[in-house]
Amino acid sequence: MKKKLILLFLLIYIALTSSGVDGEIGMSDYSLKNKRYLAHKHKIYKESILNRAIKDEVHMKMDIIENFPYLYSLPALPIIPPGGRVIKIGLYQNLKEVYISCNGNYSIYSSSGKIIIDENQVLSIKIPMGIIPSREIKKSGEIIKIKPQKMGNILNLIIKNTDYSYRVISFRGNFNIFLNSRGFLTVINELSLNEYLAGVVPNEMPSSFPLEALKAQSIVARTYTLTHLGKHKEEGFDLCSTVHCQVYGGLNTETITTNQAVRETTHKMVFYGDNLADTVYHSTCGGLTANVENVWQLPPVDYLKSVPTQDSYNTFQSEEDFKEFINNPVESFCQESRLFRWEKSYTREDLQNLLSESLPIILNYQAQLGDLIDISIERRSEDGRAQTLLIKGSLGEYRVKKDKIRWITSKGKINKDALPSTLFYIDKPEENIICFKGGGWGHGIGLCQFCAKGMALRGMNAEEIIEYFYPGCTLEVPDEKCEVKREKGNGRSEK
Known part of the structure; x- marks a missing residue:
């Protein structure tokens, strides 16, 4: 029982x-x-x-x-x-x-x-x-x-x-x-698209920025979205929600001001001729933006050219000219950015360890460095960006080019440990210390977000801001009955 x-x-x-x-x-x-x-x-x-x-x-x-x-x-x-x-x-x-x-x-x-x-x-x-x-x-x-x-x-x-x-x-x-x-x-x-942008704009630009800057960001982000659709087609979606495409945070991150910017620019896009422009953008240019061909392995693009964002334009005839530009900057639209000027120092041993991890990933082969002997900028572009970084080690000599130079301190990836930009020079104040001194944050192409803030505070509107950073482009509302053609983009998006 x-x-x-x-x-x-x-x-x-x-x-x-x-x-x-x-x-x-x-x-x-x-x-x-x-x-x-x-x-x-x-x-x-x-x-x-x-x-x-x-x-x-x-x-x-x-x-x-x-x-x-x-x-x-x-x-x-x-x-x-x-x-x-x-x-x-x-x-x-x-x-x-x-x-x-x-x-x-x-x-x-x-x-x-x-x-x-x-x-x-x-x-x-x-x-x-x-x-x-x-x-x-x-x-x-x-x-x-x-x-x-x-x-x-x-x-x-x-x-x-x-x-x-x-x-x-x-x-x-x-x-x-x-x-x-x-x-x-x-x-x-x-x-x-508009609902998506409502969750993008406050994540790509602080909502405290002036409304005209936020409207410029909304238009640029809308255009960027359409020129990069299908980037993740093989994975079952159009774009991801990270910096690889555009940072998207959903409703939790929306604000009244950024939503106003999205609503007031509905359907507005950036065109170059009859095609949508590839409106890449970045945080801080540091005094002048970059030519696209000086950052990525791409041919020149008419509207992705270097433009100055300060009172005087330096052509950098020598390395000393560039050091003067970094160390004694003149007034610029983006000077309020915390990374308008920056400095990152490493001991020789720490940098050697970072390079040993980063080089095989960046160069895509088993690059063996050994002891770090020297690191220097072998070539610089007319817009100030480092074009070739020469790294000499006891086991080999290596060259890193263009925007990948930023990855040498971040294990071959774009993350918080990467160099903020390629707009820098190398200083060696002590035998065991290697210092990177530079300006700007991001790849430097197209719209500079902190410059957009500075321009808006000086009375420029969204259209004027956009046309300054994308020379020859215009703002238009396309006929929805017509298929919008895309300008051949570069497919790159790291900010």
């Missing part, structure tokens, strides 16, 4: 804690290890069309959770006019689980149909661990589409940081989610 009672209690326990079976969206008890939260029970949606839709691709497990402890809704700023085509932005490509909520009812679409989820419910999408070897994952797997029922409502992406904390990011538009070829979830935000 005692054994039967134990068996009965065991069966009841299993029934209460069951996670569901095939053909259902199984709801397991949800609880955080942190004792502040109580366990939450979830409904079981039997024979859900959504779970049947992914039954053949058992790569993703989907649950609908009630009473989720991190239900969150950001109050939406005024609706952005739809303006522009619908684009797809890659938010994440390395997630194993994600939670989604909405400030209203929302729908999930699959190849088998549609299911509506209540605003108080959270959608959970996870990859069951260890059941699908990566070689079995299909590149063209099913895409799950998630859309708010009501126009203007927002979707929240809830990402687990630890067992006790979550990060909540809100977005306009819709989500597309699928399992990528590496075995992780790809999350895509699908939205209109």
Whole structure:
């Protein structure tokens, strides 16, 4: 009798804690290890069309959770006019689980149909661990589409940081989610061009900048978006959300001022003749911008030429002229930037270690440096940018060219450890110290964002700012019935 009672209690326990079976969206008890939260029970949606839709691709497990402890809704700023085509932005490509909520009812679409989820419910999408070897994952797997029922409502992406904390990011538009070829979830935000720009402008330019500077940034970013669409086509989206394309932060980063700049410039774009211009931009030029051919391995482009942003223009007849330009700068539109002038010093040993790691990546072969003997600028362009950096080591002599020079201190990648620009000279104040002294932040081509601020403060409008940095270009609102041609771009975007 005692054994039967134990068996009965065991069966009841299993029934209460069951996670569901095939053909259902199984709801397991949800609880955080942190004792502040109580366990939450979830409904079981039997024979859900959504779970049947992914039954053949058992790569993703989907649950609908009630009473989720991190239900969150950001109050939406005024609706952005739809303006522009619908684009797809890659938010994440390395997630194993994600939670989604909405400030209203929302729908999930699959190849088998549609299911509506209540605003108080959270959608959970996870990859069951260890059941699908990566070689079995299909590149063209099913895409799950998630859309708010009501126009203007927002979707929240809830990402687990630890067992006790979550990060909540809100977005306009819709989500597309699928399992990528590496075995992780790809999350895509699908939205209109204007809605996208509302989340780009405050991340690419401080919202405290004057309105005309923000409007110039909006126009340039809109044009850049269209000239670089499809950059990540093979990964299932148009552009990524990082500096590789343009930094996009969603609704959390929007401000009233930057949204005003986007609205007031709706449809405006930069043209060179009949084609869209490739409006690359950067933070700080340091006194003059760069010719595109002096930064990247590209032919000259008429509107991506060096322009001075200070009272006098130095032609740098000698290295001493350049040092004078760096050490005793005259007034420039971008002089308020903290990196208008900069200095980075390294011990010989530290720089040697950085070069040993960076050179094989930059040069794409096993470059062995050995002991660092000397480092010098072998050639400089007429706009002041270092063109060839000569590095001599006990095991070899190497040359790094153009913008890749910035990567020598950052293990061959553009990140916070990279040199701010190639507008520098090398100083050796002590035998064991090597110092880079320079100006500007970024590649130096096209619009200088801090100059845009300085120009706006002096009364210039967005159109005047843009036409200064892209000589020969004009602002136009294209006929939406006509296909907009793209000027042959350089495909580069590192700021």
